[in-house]
Amino acid sequence: TTAGTFRAYSRHIALGDTVIAYSSPKTITYITVTADGEFCNSYGGFPHSSMIGKEWGSKMPSKTGKGFIYLLYPTPELWTLSLPHRTQILYQPDISFVTALLDLRPGVKMIEAGTGSGSFSHSIARTIAPTGHLYTFEFSRDRYEKANLEFSEHGLGDIITIQHRDVCVDGFDMSDMVDAIFLDLPAPWDALGAAKRAFKRKKVGRICCFSPCMEQVLKTCTALKELGFVEIQMYEVLLRPYDVRKVQKRSFPKLGDAKKGNAGAEKKRKAAEAVSDSDVPGGEKTSGEDHTTTLHVPLNEELITSKPQAEVRGHTSYLTFATLLPQELPVRR
Ligand code: SAM
Structure with missing residues (x-):
């Protein structure tokens, strides 16, 4: 057997090593490698002898070929x-x-x-x-x-x-x-x-x-x-988990437009969209007769937003x- 996997790192798996068998984020288990042992899960058997000599991090198929596990080095985090x-x-x-x-x-x-x-x-x-x-x-x-x-x-x-x-x-x-x-x-x-x-x-x-x-x-x-x-x-x-989402970036009329009532705002919105359709990225443009400045945003631009979940458990x-x-x-x- 080896001196102990947790202290003496070598590139390949050896007899006696502790191997972390990673099937999915929720199915992580450990194996102590023996000469004739076999690790089994719903995909079939994984003979220890086939792990010996493999590099840490290797993907190992089951004997049936129906599934696989990753053979990971046992860091304290994985342990x-x-x-x-x-x-x-x-x-x-x-x-x-x-x-x-x-x-x-x-x-x-x-x-x-x-x-x-x-x-x-x-x-x-x-x-x-x-x-x-x-x-x-x-x-x-x-x-x-x-x-x-x-x-x-x-x-x-x-x-x-x-x-x-x-x-x-x-x-x-x-x-x-x-x-x-x-x-x-x-x-x-x-x-x-x-x-x-x-x-x-x-x-x-x-x-x-x-x-x-x-x-x-x-x-x-x-x-x-x-x-x-x-x-x-x-x-x-x-x-505190954060929900990360992609949202479509939108341009809005400036405050002054609101005073002119809905019709004016609608006109401005259309004008802003027209400006947005042009392909001057990130620039500022004047639109409409009253020279209101609208931030130019290409319509297809996406923003990544994050919002903390209200409940922290x-x-x-x-x-x-x-x-x-x-x-x-x-x-x-
Ligand atoms: N921090 C450990 C870990 O990360 O695995 C878990 C510790 S566990 C919650 C608390 C341990 O303290 C138990 O195994 C218990 O037997 C031990 N313990 C409780 N009172 C003790 C005492 N007076 N002296 C020594 N050990 C004690």
Whole structure:
């Protein structure tokens, strides 16, 4: 088997790799390539042995030839869309926002609790590699074991350390070690004292707590304030879909025309259309006896417009961020 597809990119698919089998935007699943395995869907079978040696991104027909899948490289984004759900997971809109506001980058040392299905852990690992480290904690034994196995199969063992622990009771057992902390727990306020101790003492620390209810946010903010965190801010990431449409561009008579009544306006409209029919693109023309200026628009021109949909759906959780200022000043030489 390979060292783990998520870390070591090579151009061709090999035995042991994790492959994202993309059938359609709504049918994305993952395969671990074995010597004699076969992936099956409604179009038929896709033998693993035929995937080996193919380039990432290849289109593979089923044995029956009735359909095909794309064999995609497992980026954290695609992993989030295909992973086995053991819990609620973080999706890309929240992941990107948290990554930016926690200032995650290569070299960052970070705590995450709980690990859950490891959706965010995979993104964090890519962002902080190769010199950073993620310490992630999970109190369900089953989820801990599954995530532990997954991280090592994906070649993330040197970037991620997972521990089986109830962080609200036993804390993190870390002090002066991390730059950033992310808590996706039912009662994050119970872990904040331990979180404070885990931050590097001479650096600015950033924390984010992910909670679905406002009552949790309020308790978290109170605890953060009591512990001396500053810049406490809460955000909610919502997706606002836009309807994009093509519309026919129209020219209208100027305001002055309205005063002259409908007949005048109609006359002007016809005059404007006559002008529009000529082929001077974007120019200004005078039309009619009163020299009203009409913007010339060729009639067949189309505009692309976009309009936000009135209803914004998709509440996942509230994101409460806070900063811990250095607890010791760096020594000046
Ligand atoms: N962020 C994760 C992801 O993207 O896949 C999902 C986290 S899931 C919603 C929350 C996890 O926290 C659960 O797996 C749960 O078992 C774990 N958990 C809850 N309380 C905990 C505690 N006190 N200590 C450690 N883990 C805890």
